[in-house]
Amino acid sequence: MHSSDTFNLPYENVGRTEFAIAPGNPDILYATVINDGGGLINVYRSDDRGVHWRIIAPGGSQNLNFFSPDNNTSQGQGLYDNVIAVFPEDPDRILLGGIDMWEGRKIYETGYFEWAQKSSGLIPPQIFPSFIHSNHHIYTFRPGVSNQIFIGHDGGISEGSINSQYSEFITRNKTYNTSQFATVGYGGELKRVIGGAHGAGTQYVNGHGNPASAQNGTQIWADFTNPSGGNGGDCFVSIIDPLVFIYTQTPGENFRRSEDEGENFSNTFLSSGIQVPTDAYITPCLYWENFENEYSRDSVDFTTHVELASGAEVMVSSGNRGYPFEYILPAVLDSGETIRVKDIISTKYFLGTENAIWMTFDVLDFGGVPEWFVITNKAKSGFDGQAQSMGMSSDANYLFVGTMEGELFRIANIKNAYDYDRADINSPYCIIATTYIPLINPVTLAQNTQVVTSVYVDPQDPAHVIVTLGNYGNDNYVFSTSNGLDAEPVFTSIQGDLPKMPVYSSIIEMSNSNTAIVGTDMGMYISENIDAATPNWALLAQDIGKVPVFQLRQQLVAKEPTVIKYWDGVDTLVETYPGTQNFGVIYAATYGRGMHYTRNFEKPVSIFAPGTEVHASAVKVFPNPVSNTATIEYTLDKKTEVILSVFDINGKMILSEKMTRSAGTHHYQLDCGSLPRGTYVTSIHKGKTVETGKFIVVH
Incomplete structure (x- = not known):
């Protein structure tokens, strides 16, 4: 079906070709041929079952720009969205889909078809009845009704009718979810999230109200100058003020802050010196909030x-x-x-760019442009490359950055850098240090060249770090180190029996350093023995399916609500400042199944959470005092899901484990060998009841 003559299909520099056969005449074939850059080469028709072909829509035409969101017709999205279909009762009439739907009709026996755009993803459906979400993938005609069609696209499914002068479509997505999210952000509420979506901007799910609609998203930022609606990037919800959203669009310098859930936004965010590259799919950002920052200088x-x-x-x-x-x-x-x-309540916001990492403490201050510090760059500290991923220690003192080029850097002493002199690399008094960390391929023994897709720092141990890698055709995609703070950290592969495919995201479970969860090209996997020589991995969340999981995040902040009572001269008023209701909950951004969360790793916010019935000394701990291993004994009346937790005397959680146990007396072995000397409290949460016990560690 191809050769070098002008009557056949091209075969050089071809990236994708889609075919359609006329249902009413199998002699007639159509083909859309896309180059390796995603642009249209030509649309072709054959009247003799593919022996000869003629062009019916030329590539390179800005008037027939099916696959490019701008005027660059040599490149586009044709490798991703390319569909062609023939009307069942008219072999001379076709539909072609890329970003939007076009109709082509044969007018003359030779020459080009007549073309008309039948849909647009730019104008919302409330205004424009011919709206279909952008990026089309499949067209299916309704049997027996030649002008009714179903469309599969990035936004789900649409149904419509196509007439010569008028077309009308309606979205049919009831309980059907194909949303493609790259990021997920949350505050202190379990179901209230925002997310960055492909082709749908930034979406807000409030999680309240009618359960049938509580999971629906509201678009709070879309680029209606882009046929795809824009791609949402990293996003965050403040715990300090839940009305504050921080969100981005990619690519480029598209950053917003809102203090009213996205209804309005501040015109100030980035300073003039920050250059955000336009070739990064997601500009990496991290946001840290802390309610007890002992290192604060504010x-x-x-x-x-x-x-x-x-x-x-x-x-x-x-x-x-x-x-x-x-x-x-x-x-x-x-x-x-x-x-x-x-002021012990603090924030830090990190922004990764090409050859530089930036930080600000002022992201919640809407009074002006935040003060930004460049904490590392190529010229001063050797940070070289496009930042692709970032991970920070639980106290935000260490920041690890992976690059698109496959390199890894550690930025240290951030907690003591509180002003320009100490934080900005251009200051002669800067105390922040940047270290290049080699990632060695265990097969070739050469420096890694796979993109570093995620970096995660163990919340319990800043020296324990895992990194994940992208690209196809490799043997190792997950690496770990236990000496990440040393002068020369050593990373080893923890690939184990994980299928060989790109890994996009990762976390180390906050209460168990041997448990890791990764988001891969084909779903989520969990390992509970990442410290083993050959870790074992198992598919997790099978209801989500084998779709790419681009971001995993766990709520690490435990904060009880703060209640203030005050007298206004007439009455006693009560004001409640919210805390976190989702401590330990893990969130996932999936590319095809929306945003998800699991409560399997949820922890109690404190020993005495509001609304619980407390039974002190109901849990036995022996021996007491203990130096090595303590036995925690508790009794259940019936089969129950329990959360066993251990806190130090200051209320800091040392351990938390959720499990289901049958009726009877149970024993839990607690290793106290590594615990500092002191007094500890253990708690057993059973629904609305909590039982506690106290023990002392001596060495």
């Missing part, structure tokens, strides 16, 4: 209107959205007196 003033004794507990409003925190007065404070207090 401060706020507290003024009292009554005399307060030394040691009095007062609530101070943070400079970050006024969130209150507790402070114990070090001395007597007279009425009208003001004291300056360390």
Whole structure:
């Protein structure tokens, strides 16, 4: 069906070809031929079953630009979206789909067809009845009704009728989910999320109201100058102020902050010196919030209107959205007196670009352009390449960055860098250090060249880091190190029996350093022995299916709500500042099945969570005191799902494990050999009941 003469199909530099056979006349064939850059070469027709072909739509025409969102007709999306179909009762009439739907009709026996655009993904369906979501993949005519058709596209399924002068379509996506998400962001609520979607911008799911519609997304940012609607990038929801959304579109310098759930947005975000490249699919960003930052150098003033004794507990409003925190007065404070207090509620926002990483503390300050610091770059510290992925330690002191070129860097001492002098690499007093970390291919023993798709730092141990790699045709895609803070960290493959395919995302479960979950090209996999010489991996979340999982994130912040009571001169008013209801919950952005979460790793926010019935000393721990292994004994009346947790005396969670146990007495062996000396509390959560026990570790 191809040769070098002008009557046949091309075969050089061809990236994809789609064929259609006329149902009413099998002698007639059609073909759309796409070059290796995604642009149209030509659309062809054959009247003799493929022996000879003629061009019916030429490539390179801006008037017939089926596959490119701009005027670059030599490249486009034809490798991704390319479909052609023939009307059942008219072999001289076809539909061609790329970004949108076009109809072609034969007018003359020779020459080009007459072409007309039949749909648009630019104008919302509330305004334009010929709206079909962009990027079309399949057309199917309804049997017996030649002008009714079903369309499969990036937005799901549409049904429509096509007439000579008028076409009308309606989306048919009831309970059908094909959303292609690259990122997911969440605050402190379980089901309230935002996500960056391919071709659908940034979507907001509030998770409230009618269960039938609570999972539906609302588009809070779309690029209607782009036929694809724009691709959503990294996005975040603040816990400090849940109305604040931080979200991006890709590619390029498309960043927004909103303080009203995306209804409006600030016109200020990036400073003029930040150059964001346009060739990165997702510009990597990370956001960190902390309610007890002991390294904070920010401060706020507290003024009292009554005399307060030394040691009095007062609530101070943070400079970050006024969130209150507790402070114990070090001395007597007279009425009208003001004291300056360390502001322990902090944020950090990191932005990865080409040859540079940027940081700001001011992302929640909507009063102007945030102050940005370049914490590493090529000229000053040797950071070289396009940032592709980033992972940070739980205290945001260490930032690991993987590049598109396959290299890995560590940025350290961030927690002590609180102003320009200490944080900006251009300052002679900068204290931030950047280290290049070689990633060696265990087969070739050469420096890795696969793209570093994700980096994840163990929340319990900043020296324990895993990285994942992309690209096809390789043997190793997941690596780990236990000495990530050393001068020369050593990464080894933990591929084990994981199928050999690109891995896009990863996490180390926050309470079990031997458990990792990765998002691959074909679904999610879990290993519970990543410390083994050959880890075992098992397919996870089979209901999601074998679709790409581009981002995995776990809620690491445990925060109880803060309740403030105050007198306004008439009544006592109560104001509640929200905490987190999703501690330990894992979220996934899938490319084809929307956004998902699992509560299988959920933890209690504190020992005494609101609404629980507490039974102190109901859990036995022996021996007590203990130096090596403690036995935790508890009894269940019936088969129950329980959460066993261990906290230190300051309330910091040491361990949490969810399990289902039958009725009877159970024993849990706790390794105390690595625990510091001190007093600990263990709790058993059973629904709305919690039982506790106390023990002492001695060495």
